[in-house]
Every structure is written in structure tokens, then in C-alpha cells.
Amino acid sequence: MEFNRRSLFKLAGVAGGTALLPDKAEAATHDAGGDDAILIDLSRCVGCRTCEEACAEAHGLPDPDWSDDFSYESARPTTETQWTAVNRYETSKGEVFVKRQCMHCLEPACSTACLTRALYKTEEGPVVWREPKCMGCRFCMISCPFDMPKFEFESAVPKIQKCKMCVERLAEGQLPACVENCPNEALSFGTRSEMLRLAHERIIQSPDDYVDHIYGEHEAGGTSVLYISPVPFEELGFRTDLDAEAYPELTRDFLTAVPLVLVAWPAMMLALRQAGEREEVLAGEPVPELAREEA
Amino acid sequence: MTTRSDAILERPAGGLLPFLKRELRPKGPVLTPFNVITAALMLGAAAILTYRFIFGLATVTNLSQEFPWGLWKGFNVMTGVAFAGGAYVLVFMVYILRLEKYHAIVRVTVLNGFLAYVFYAGALLLDLGRPWKVINPIIGNDFGLTSVLFLVAWHFMLYMVAQLLEFSPAVAEWLGWRRIHKVLTGLTIGTVILGVTLSTLHQSALGALFMMAKPKIHPLWYSEFIPVLFFISSIFAGLSLVIFEGSITFKVFQHRVGEDLKRKHDDILVGLARVAGGAMFVYLFVELIKIVHGQKWVYMHGGWAAWYALEIVGCVALPMVLLITGSRRRDLTMIRTGAAITLVGVVLNRLNIAIIAFKWYAPVHYVPTWMEFIVAGAVISAELWVFRWVINRMPVLGPKPDWADEAEPAAVGEDGAAPVAAGS
Numbered sequence: 001m002e003f004n005r006r007s008l009f010k011l012a013g014v015a016g017g018t019a020l021l022p023d024k025a026e027a028a029t030h031d032a033g034g035d036d037a038i039l040i041d042l043s044r045c046v047g048c049r050t051c052e053e054a055c056a057e058a059h060g061l062p063d064p065d066w067s068d069d070f071s072y073e074s075a076r077p078t079t080e081t082q083w084t085a086v087n088r089y090e091t092s093k094g095e096v097f098v099k100r101q102c103m104h105c106l107e108p109a110c111s112t113a114c115l116t117r118a119l120y121k122t123e124e125g126p127v128v129w130r131e132p133k134c135m136g137c138r139f140c141m142i143s144c145p146f147d148m149p150k151f152e153f154e155s156a157v158p159k160i161q162k163c164k165m166c167v168e169r170l171a172e173g174q175l176p177a178c179v180e181n182c183p184n185e186a187l188s189f190g191t192r193s194e195m196l197r198l199a200h201e202r203i204i205q206s207p208d209d210y211v212d213h214i215y216g217e218h219e220a221g222g223t224s225v226l227y228i229s230p231v232p233f234e235e236l237g238f239r240t241d242l243d244a245e246a247y248p249e250l251t252r253d254f255l256t257a258v259p260l261v262l263v264a265w266p267a268m269m270l271a272l273r274q275a276g277e278r279e280e281v282l283a284g285e286p287v288p289e290l291a292r293e294e295a
Numbered sequence: 296m297t298t299r300s301d302a303i304l305e306r307p308a309g310g311l312l313p314f315l316k317r318e319l320r321p322k323g324p325v326l327t328p329f330n331v332i333t334a335a336l337m338l339g340a341a342a343i344l345t346y347r348f349i350f351g352l353a354t355v356t357n358l359s360q361e362f363p364w365g366l367w368k369g370f371n372v373m374t375g376v377a378f379a380g381g382a383y384v385l386v387f388m389v390y391i392l393r394l395e396k397y398h399a400i401v402r403v404t405v406l407n408g409f410l411a412y413v414f415y416a417g418a419l420l421l422d423l424g425r426p427w428k429v430i431n432p433i434i435g436n437d438f439g440l441t442s443v444l445f446l447v448a449w450h451f452m453l454y455m456v457a458q459l460l461e462f463s464p465a466v467a468e469w470l471g472w473r474r475i476h477k478v479l480t481g482l483t484i485g486t487v488i489l490g491v492t493l494s495t496l497h498q499s500a501l502g503a504l505f506m507m508a509k510p511k512i513h514p515l516w517y518s519e520f521i522p523v524l525f526f527i528s529s530i531f532a533g534l535s536l537v538i539f540e541g542s543i544t545f546k547v548f549q550h551r552v553g554e555d556l557k558r559k560h561d562d563i564l565v566g567l568a569r570v571a572g573g574a575m576f577v578y579l580f581v582e583l584i585k586i587v588h589g590q591k592w593v594y595m596h597g598g599w600a601a602w603y604a605l606e607i608v609g610c611v612a613l614p615m616v617l618l619i620t621g622s623r624r625r626d627l628t629m630i631r632t633g634a635a636i637t638l639v640g641v642v643l644n645r646l647n648i649a650i651i652a653f654k655w656y657a658p659v660h661y662v663p664t665w666m667e668f669i670v671a672g673a674v675i676s677a678e679l680w681v682f683r684w685v686i687n688r689m690p691v692l693g694p695k696p697d698w699a700d701e702a703e704p705a706a707v708g709e710d711g712a713a714p715v716a717a718g719s
Contacts, residue, residue, distance in 0.1 A: 079360065109507045115445035116428070117437040133437055136424020139444050141363035143507040150360050151424060153353035158424040242510055250506040251443050254522050258446065258496060265492040269391045273484070276393040 036125030036170060037192035038179060039199055040099055042229040042236070043209050044186035047086055047097035051178035051187070055084045058166060058177035075237065080150040080161040084178060091231040098236050099178070099186075101163035102127060102148040103216060104224035107246035110140035110149055119149065119160065125192070125224045126165035134160060145220050145242050165224070192224060199228045221246025311470070322687050333676035340673030343666045344421060352424065355666040361654060362661035367422040369649035371674050373501060374642050375415030377525070380533030382408025382458060383494035384570075390487045397563055399556040402465055402691045403544060404537055407682065409458035414678040416451045421670065443503045450497035457490040468699045469689040476699060498529040505648055513652035515594050515603040518585040521648070527578045532641040534571040535614075535634040538564055542631055548686050553693035565622045568630040571637065572619035575611055582607055599655065606647060610640025 052064040061081050076085045077100075084101040104127045111119040111127060118134035121127050129149075136158055140149045152158035166176035174180065179187040188198060196217060203210045215233050216223035219242045227233070234240050243250075347355045358365045385404045388394045420426045432439065432448045439445045460482050467476035502525030509517055518524075545552060545560055552560075586592065594600060617633030620626070650661060663671075686692060690699075 077360065112441045113439075113444065113507060115439035115442040115448055116431040117439045133428070133431055134425055135428035135431055136426070137419075137422075137444065138363035138424065139442070139504065141360070142505070142511075145507075145510050147360070151363060152351070153356075153358055153360075154351045156349055156351050158351060239510060247507045247509070248441065250509060250519075251441075251503055253519075254443065254500070254503040254506065255441070255446075261496055262492060265495060266488045269387075269488045269491060273391050273393070276391075 035123075035191045036165065037104075037190065037195040037224045037226060038165070038176065039188040039190075039195040039226045039228070041186050041188070041199075041202065042096055042098060042227060044184050045086070045097040045099060046184055046186075047088055047095075048183060049086050050181050050183055051099055052082065052084055052086060054177040054181035055163075056082065058169065059083065078148065078150065078162070080152050080159075083161065083163040087237070089236050091235045093231050096229065096231055096236060098238075101178075101225065102165070103146050103220070104163075104165055105220050105246070106222040106224065107248050109143040109145060109220070109247035112248035112251070113139045113143035115139070122167065124167070124170060126167040126170070127224075128164045128167050129160045129162070131159060136160075143247065145239065145247055192226075195226050199226055202228060218244045221249070314470075318688050333673075333679065336669060336673040336676045340670045343670055347421070352422075355664060355670075357661055357664050357667070359661065361657055361659075362650070364649055364653075365422075365661060366650070366663040366667045366671050367418050369646050370642070370671055371415045371418035372422075373645040373649050375411050375418070375674075376501060377498070377529045377532040377641055377645060378536045378638070379408040379411035379415070380494065380498060380529035381537040382461075382533065383491045384530050384533050385537065386461065386487045387491050388570075390484060391491070394566075396559060396566060399553070399559050400537065400541060400563055402462065403541070403686070405458055405461045406465075406685060406691055407536075407540065408533075409455065409462055410678050410682055410685075412451060412455050412458065414674050414681075416455070418671075418674045421674075443500050443506070447497050447500050447504070450493045450500065454490060454493045454497065457486045457493065460486040461490065464699070465689045465691055468696055471696075473698055494529075495526060499523065499526040501525055502648075508653070511654050512648060513594075513599055513655040514589070514591055515599060516648050516652045518589050518591075520581055520585045523581055524578065524585070527574055527581065528641055528644060530574040531571040531578065531637055534567050534574070535618075535637040535641075538567055538571070538630060538634040539638060542627075544686070544692070548683075548692055551686055551692045555694070556692060561625070561627060564627060564630055565625055568618040568622040568633065571634070572615050572622065575615035575618070575637070579607070579611060579615070582611075599652070602647075602651075606640060606643045610636055610643055614640065 049064065055061070056063055061083070064082055064085075065076070075087045076082075078085045084099055086097050086099045089096050089098060104125060105121075108119065108121050108127050111117065111121050114120075114134075115137070116133040116135060118130050119127060119140050120130060136151070138149075138151055138160075140160065141147070141151060148162050150161045152161065166174070166178075169176060175189050176187075179189040188195060190198070196214065199214045199217075203212055203214075209230055210228050211230070211232050213229070213233065215227040215229070215238055216225055219239075221244070227238075229236060232240075343355050352358055356365055356367075382405045385397055385401055389397050389401050420429060423429060428436075431437070432445055433452065460479065463479040464476055464483070467473075467479055499522035502521040502523075505512060505517070505521055506519070541560075541564065545556075614633040614636035617629050617636065621629030621633055654660070690696065
């Protein structure tokens, strides 16, 4: 089934662009897989924001804004200079802290939307941005259901910025900076199936401490960042109205129709034009100039 | 019969370069209110854009992480391209359905469409964060084949070429290039078929761009029918623009209008109004299916429902009645009013999907800065300047030079009008 869908995409894309393009779509087939994953256990997060600091340090970003210190007066979204942010929520079970960052979807809407494949799901799992390809159209931002790609609106040479799951550190066999530095083991790193197993184990072992829901197992077709939580995710500002189907599916039908239109429309129009000509000839009228204009 | 316009159509005297130099000079008074206002807009935009390219988009726009697309994409690109839809609808009617009546306005409509694409798709460059990379999807710095925007990029480019070819015989006539004219005329049908196909796809693709933004667009606007609705609305948006703008062009450039078009103009408007009205009926029907099929009745309360009703009832249903009634009674005022309201409705629809009903839940909503409005206005101004320049020089509204008709067999109208006169 996977194979069929991608072949259709490929066909649609090639025909949609131009039938003469060489088939360079092979690499696009990486967009589903993804093995590396992070599990975030919100019952363990104490809101120390060490992950924010470690992230900034690992990527040479400015130190996170500590002005409201640990008071968490206002919800802070991730920004182009802060790729992960911890916020506090008052819930039915007291305060819960939530670390947010790119969800690294299994089939990302951002990379599907990207017309130069600047945003790209690596085989290993992280979704990364590749500077030389990006033209700054920001279609990824329109498409991402989690609003994670951030754009440097203040720059003349803007970049798309977001968490990249420390893809360089992973290549060197290290853990992502946030995972490595979490003092309370709220973050775990491993293969996605390991992380899912771990999450299920924790929920089964202490059913009173968790809601029976792994956020990211099915949301948006599944993500490489997974959450378990002591309270329902609605209380924590998570979007719980997202499709269980991957977002790229929403444009699949349209792209499938493209080659059909490309073939059918010209044929139908030629036939229509011919039909008109024939009628006039049969009626014994002179062929109008138009017909000869093309000759 | 030699008119002023015929004289211009002679083979350029004294060589091509002096001729071009002569033609570049403005014709008519320079200090008109229109010129002053549009020039001010363009100068203002030049300053704003200089600033924008040095210091980034945030300095002149209200774009944000929450609202990455604003007026330039939502209005200039989305709406501009819908308005340019008249070109593909008309060439379809004339060259495919052979509705000869409309032949007289094909050139001006194609010119309009071509310029709209050049300037409104061109406006994309102002909005792109890294416009020097715009060539990437074309040269294959990785083809994003799964991207709807990839299709749009290619189609914009190919369609601009197709439209240029459709219009090119007029350029050849202006320059007196007879042999090239013959070749270009021979390409017309091919480019028409290519152009209509490309238009069908990218007009709907502009809607499909928003398919993945499902969780962000108000359910009264989001549906799987967006691509279909975009396509159908581009038909009546384009035709309404032809009616509305055609009426103005007809008055402003009266001295350039040929006898043939003068005779048929009212008839053409009446016919177009009927076609536009029909397309609007289909559109309303699909809207109804969208509401019923998507079980969207539950959202029919409160401010957003009223806003939706204003768009659908006020700016589609009402002008549809005006256009159809107007064409029955041959009431041009009613037709023009209907066309104008339709245009407002299409602007509303595109802005609703791209900006207004986009993230309707956001506590702080995007509102364009005055500078964004100036640039948007300047893009339109620049297009009108080029449009006027071409109309005043090339045989667009009026008769072709005699030699251009030599290639066309059979009788030609005695005023040297377009060959349509003979066919009809």
C-alpha cells in the first residue's frame, strides 16, 4: 500500500510539473519511516527548564529568556531562537509542565508541502531544514499542524528554524541535548517502538498516574516525539482535534487527479474543437478562418 | 479607411531601434490624477521594499510566526490569479467552443491575464524570504514532487509562456515581423489547449494549498471541495473582471477600439454575464453540498456564520441574480453592478481562506500594515501602466494591420477588422 501511494505521488508530481522531468523522486520515499524517537513523560517534568538551556547551548542560540524565571506567567511558544519551551499548566491534578518542540512527524506536512524539499524527514527520524534549498515561501508554516517551523522575519537572509532532534549529535552517537541534560529523566530516547513500549509499560504499571493516551502515537499519522501525561491532553494546550491520518493524505486525492486532468483535458478539448468543425462542414458552410489559422 | 491606430501599425519606419525609442515615449498627457496617484504608490513601494530587502519582512509587514502569509500572498497572488482566470475561459470559448462573438475581446483579455500573472506571481518574489532561491524548484535543486506548491510554481511559469505565445501575434504585428507572425499564429491552438489545462490545474491547486491547513481554517471555509470551489470561482471571477474592466477599458481607450468590437461590445457583456451567472449557480450548489456533506450546520451561528453568509449570499447569490437578470433584460448597469459585487466576493473568499478565517481562534489576528497596502496597490499600478502602454501601441482592441489578415483567407471586414467579422 505504501508503495502504491508513493508511486502515485511520484507520477502526479512528475506529470504535474512537467512530463519531461527526470525521475528524481527516490529520496522522497524516506518520508515515512523514522526510527529515532523521544518520549516525554509529563508526570516527571518539574519545569526546571534545563532542556531549554541545553538546547540553546548545543545550537549556539541565545540564552532562553529567564525574565519571568519560573513564574510561567505567560505561555511561551517556541521561537526562531528558542527551539524548545517549557510551560506550566494549572490542571485538575495540580500544575503540570509541558516541554514543546517539533514533533518530527512520521509523514510530515511541512516536508510534503516543501516544493524544494528543504524540509526533509531523514531516514533516522529527525525532520531537518536544509538551507541551500529553501526559498522562504513559508508554506511549511501554513501546513504544519503543530505550527513548529519558525521563520526569521527580522532577517534579510531568513532561515526556517526549529528543533532538529540534534541530528548532528545523533550522528556522533550522542543523545539529543535536552534528553541528555534532563535531571529528572522526564525525557527518554530510543527507537520509536521502544519508546512506545516504554510508554505503555508506564501507563500499565501506574494507571492512576497517567491517562491512557500516548500523544503522538496516532496524532497526525504518528510522530517521533511521544508524550504521556497525568492529565488529559486537552488541559495542557495540546491539539486533540488533529486527524489520525497523516496530513499529507489530504492533498493526495488532488495530486492523483493531476495527471488525469493533464491527459484528459487536452484530448477533450481537441475533440470539442473537432466536433464544432465537423458540424459546420456538414452544414455546408465554409470553414471559418479559425480552422485555417492553425494550419 | 485610415485611422490613427492604423497609422501606428505600419512597418516600423527607420529601423527597429529608433522605432522602439519612439514607442517608449508616453502618449497622452503625463500629469493626470491617475498617473500622479499610481506613481506615488510605486515610489512609496520602492522605498518600502528597499527597506524590506535590507532589514527583513518584519520591518514593513505584520507577518508573524502565527500568520506567515499576509496581504501580498492572500490578495495579490491568490485573488490576482483568480481575476486573471478570464483569459483561459475566453480562449476556451473562442478557440475550443468556437463562439466567434467573443473573438474581439480575446486579445485584451489574454494581455490582461498575462500581465496579471507577471505582476501578481511576481509579487510572490517580494514575499519570499529567500527570493534568490526561487529558481530551485525549476532547476531541480530537489523537486518537491509531493508539494502542491511545486505544481503551482511550474504551472505559473508554463502558463506565462503559453499566454505570452497566445498574445505574441499582436507583438509581431506591432513590430511588423511578418514571418514570425505566421509561425506564432500557428501556435495559437496548441497554446490555448495547454493554457486551459494548466489553468484548470493551478487555479484549483491554489485552493489545494490549504488542504493541509485543515486544523487552522474555520470549518465553514475548510472542506475537501476547496480546489473545486477555487476552480469554479476562477471562472466567474475572471469573467466578472472582463466585464468590469472591459467596460472601463472600452471608455478609456475608446480611440483604440476597432469598429468590430464597438459593434459587439454590449452583446459580449450580456453573453459573459450569462456564463458567469451560470458558473455562480454551480458554485452555490457545490457550497451547499459542502455544508450538507460536511455537516456544517452546527457552525451556522454567531459572527463567523454571518460573515460566511455575507460572502455567499451577499457576494455570490445576489450578484448571480443581478448578472442573470441583467443579461435577460440587456441591462448593462445591472450587469456591471453584479460583476463589481462578484469581484468583492472573490476577494472576500480568497482573503477568508488565506487570512481572515485562517486561525480564526488566534487571540491576536493579523492585520496588514499600511506599508503592505501600499505595496499591494503599487503592484496593481505597475500592471496598469504596462497594460496601458501595450494597449496604446499594439493592435489589441482594434484592427490588425492588413498584412496580418493576408494570412487569413476569405473576406475581411472592410475596416480591416479582425477576421471574426467574416466568420459570423
